[in-house]
Amino acid sequence: MHGSIITLLKRYVQTQYDHSTWVKLVELSGLDKIEFNHKSVYPDEHVYALVGHAAEMTGIPAEELHEKFGEYLVPDLMYMYQKLVRPEWKTLDMIEHTELTMHKQVRQEHADNAPPVLDVTRISENELMIEYVSPRRMSGLAVGIVRGLAIYYDEADRIDVMPTTYDNGERVKIHVRRSA
Numbered sequence: 001m002h003g004s005i006i007t008l009l010k011r012y013v014q015t016q017y018d019h020s021t022w023v024k025l026v027e028l029s030g031l032d033k034i035e036f037n038h039k040s041v042y043p044d045e046h047v048y049a050l051v052g053h054a055a056e057m058t059g060i061p062a063e064e065l066h067e068k069f070g071e072y073l074v075p076d077l078m079y080m081y082q083k084l085v086r087p088e089w090k091t092l093d094m095i096e097h098t099e100l101t102m103h104k105q106v107r108q109e110h111a112d113n114a115p116p117v118l119d120v121t122r123i124s125e126n127e128l129m130i131e132y133v134s135p136r137r138m139s140g141l142a143v144g145i146v147r148g149l150a151i152y153y154d155e156a157d158r159i160d161v162m163p164t165t166y167d168n169g170e171r172v173k174i175h176v177r178r179s180a
């Protein structure tokens, strides 16, 4: 997983909980020897271990933690890749264009980067369907990112996010609808 995502996970835990919670998580995950930085790529197992222990510690299911973290990620992701964002885009346009803008750029930056394939069908101005496909099974993160984008574009009260899971989480359809 991209180092930026892990360093943001560290900041998320430090700000939502505290620094000692992060230290405990890193120790429980056996990762205390690692200095995380945004330029490296880390094994996905590191993220599973950190989120898994966070779920045990907080009693919040891992899926829900992924969602909260996805929501938190958005302002930083948008800042990091702002050059690829068109000013006229709102939540649904951003989702529609992620695959060919942001995720395409992420894939080009490092051979080991592997953002999920997002097959997006724009049904109408106010409705789209995302087909998320990833062996990482992190659709909770995808749902959180969609909610985070809605907050970012000040559309949170108009956007409905409805996920349906297939194939044990490797394939998830996420229906996104904006009320008029």
Ligand code: HEM
Binding pocket: 001, 002, 003, 004, 005, 077, 078, 081, 094, 095, 098, 102, 103, 106, 112, 113, 114, 115, 116, 118, 130, 134, 135, 136, 137, 138, 139, 141, 142, 143, 145, 146
């Ligand atoms: C807003 C612009 C976005 C940026 C800049 C961005 C960037 C990234 C980056 C850097 C990664 C890490 C890739 C890796 O470690 O190999 C990633 C992963 C991911 N992205 Fe995006 N992303 C964006 C939008 C979205 C959207 C709209 C969704 C879903 C609707 C999404 C879903 C995910 C998920 C679920 C992952 C975790 C990896 C996986 O499940 O395979 N992203 N993204």
